[in-house]
Amino acid sequence: MIRLLGLDGDDTLWHSESHFAVTEESLAELLSPYADPDDLRRRMLETERRNLALFGYGVKGFTLSMIETAIEVSGGRVSVAEIQRIIDHGKGLLTHPVELLEGVSEVVDALDGRVRLVIVTKGDLFHQESKVAASGLAERVEGIEIVAEKDEATYQRVLGRYGVDAEEFLMVGNSVRSDVAPVLAIGGWAAHVPYHVTWELEVAEPDVDHDRFTALDSLRDVPALLDRLAAH
Amino acid sequence: MIRLLGLDGDDTLWHSESHFAVTEESLAELLSPYADPDDLRRRMLETERRNLALFGYGVKGFTLSMIETAIEVSGGRVSVAEIQRIIDHGKGLLTHPVELLEGVSEVVDALDGRVRLVIVTKGDLFHQESKVAASGLAERVEGIEIVAEKDEATYQRVLGRYGVDAEEFLMVGNSVRSDVAPVLAIGGWAAHVPYHVTWELEVAEPDVDHDRFTALDSLRDVPALLDRLAAH
Numbered sequence: 212m213i214r215l216l217g218l219d220g221d222d223t224l225w226h227s228e229s230h231f232a233v234t235e236e237s238l239a240e241l242l243s244p245y246a247d248p249d250d251l252r253r254r255m256l257e258t259e260r261r262n263l264a265l266f267g268y269g270v271k272g273f274t275l276s277m278i279e280t281a282i283e284v285s286g287g288r289v290s291v292a293e294i295q296r297i298i299d300h301g302k303g304l305l306t307h308p309v310e311l312l313e314g315v316s317e318v319v320d321a322l323d324g325r326v327r328l329v330i331v332t333k334g335d336l337f338h339q340e341s342k343v344a345a346s347g348l349a350e351r352v353e354g355i356e357i358v359a360e361k362d363e364a365t366y367q368r369v370l371g372r373y374g375v376d377a378e379e380f381l382m383v384g385n386s387v388r389s390d391v392a393p394v395l396a397i398g399g400w401a402a403h404v405p406y407h408v409t410w411e412l413e414v415a416e417p418d419v420d421h422d423r424f425t426a427l428d429s430l431r432d433v434p435a436l437l438d439r440l441a442a443h
Numbered sequence: 444m445i446r447l448l449g450l451d452g453d454d455t456l457w458h459s460e461s462h463f464a465v466t467e468e469s470l471a472e473l474l475s476p477y478a479d480p481d482d483l484r485r486r487m488l489e490t491e492r493r494n495l496a497l498f499g500y501g502v503k504g505f506t507l508s509m510i511e512t513a514i515e516v517s518g519g520r521v522s523v524a525e526i527q528r529i530i531d532h533g534k535g536l537l538t539h540p541v542e543l544l545e546g547v548s549e550v551v552d553a554l555d556g557r558v559r560l561v562i563v564t565k566g567d568l569f570h571q572e573s574k575v576a577a578s579g580l581a582e583r584v585e586g587i588e589i590v591a592e593k594d595e596a597t598y599q600r601v602l603g604r605y606g607v608d609a610e611e612f613l614m615v616g617n618s619v620r621s622d623v624a625p626v627l628a629i630g631g632w633a634a635h636v637p638y639h640v641t642w643e644l645e646v647a648e649p650d651v652d653h654d655r656f657t658a659l660d661s662l663r664d665v666p667a668l669l670d671r672l673a674a675h
Contacts, residue, residue, distance in 0.1 A: 267570070269569075275530060282527050336568040337592075
């Protein structure tokens with residue numbers, strides 16, 4: 212019996228990675244005098260990977276990584292005006308309106324009263340709080356957990372806070388690495404709802420044969436999944 | 444009767460602002476060809492103030508503000524190598540070892556078992572979690588609340604989470620604006636322990652006549668304050 216349902220934020224409830232992708236395209240265009248797009252993408256990913264343990268997730272670290280990558284790929288020839296434009300792109304991401312994915316509002320309505328709801332989202336605390344507030348979902352869920360990393364320890368802590376056991380917890384999200392694998396590992400249930408863009412550092416293959424794993428096409432399938440799990 | 448004691452992190456439990464101040468001195472030296480130190484400080488503060496609603500608190504936003512300020516005060520003449528050095532200064536702040544303030548460990552020991560302890564700290568989630576972990580205090584307190592802003596709503600949420608009333612809560616910290624004023628406003632108790640450097644955007648005067656306010660010279664005075672409040 213599922214008593215607590217965790218919903219991922221970015222790319223599960225609202226669009227995020229698609230905005231980052233647009234920004235990376237703008238970066239590629241800005242830096243086209245210095246690097247070809249494929250090379251730039253590879254170098255940007257290397258910078259992000261290198262900086263992750265220092266910056267964590269989120270737009271501010273992404274912006275600093277864009278600046279570092281620009282300096283690197285241009286061999287220091289990037290102009291200061293171009294660096295300012297990169298910062299402006301970062302600010303554009305931070306001020307981008309929150310757009311809910313299709314069906315989110317109806318699904319949250321449909322789940323209301325059936326199961327306790329908690330948003331579990333990772334990234335910059337300040338930006339995530341702004342996005343949760345702008346989403347209009349804050350008052351429609353029991354809790355909002357903004358975390359630095361979605362690993363087994365984090366999920367254990369969240370479950371402790373809500374007083375539920377792992378086998379009473381279902382996590383729904385677009386990231387196999389963050390929303391599925393650690394939840395299965397601690398004995399919980401997980402449903403993967405893919406988003407059309409996945410950040411390369413989040414790419415992972417789900418264990419499709421796992422007893423407590425379900426692949427869904429859309430968030431709209433979550434209420435029916437709860438029915439199936441209840442009949443289990 | 445105080446049942447929950449909130450301890451601020453930066454500049455109350457461990458040094459922080461003094462590291463920022465050293466970094467700002469390095470920035471002033473780096474940019475001395477373009478601006479005199481006083482002008483730079485003023486412009487940096489303006490940039491930080493302007494960016495606060497977008498970036499929130501923490502090192503990554505501070506680093507982006509340093510870059511913007513460098514571009515501004517130099518009229519775009521700052522070199523790309525200098526911008527990279529600014530990013531390196533930011534990374535230096537993120538990797539700086541955590542140094543507890545004098546007496547912290549003994550005071551936490553002395554409070555153990557007397558009152559429930561919670562660290563309430565604001566800033567970058569990822570960096571604050573790293574600092575809490577490195578402080579060695581995580582296992583010695585009941586909870587760690589990393590928040591985006593310390594306002595009345597935040598403190599109400601924390602009190603709700605721990606199930607205590609405002610009059611059972613004492614907050615101890617170095618910032619009048621963040622640790623004292625909002626706590627008094629919701630009916631809690633607050634003790635101000637000054638740090639030798641205060642970020643200008645945090646500067647505020649305490650209401651020294653407030654019934655539930657106490658000015659302390661050191662964190663070491665907290666156990667005696669609890670005695671006085673218990674006898675109240």
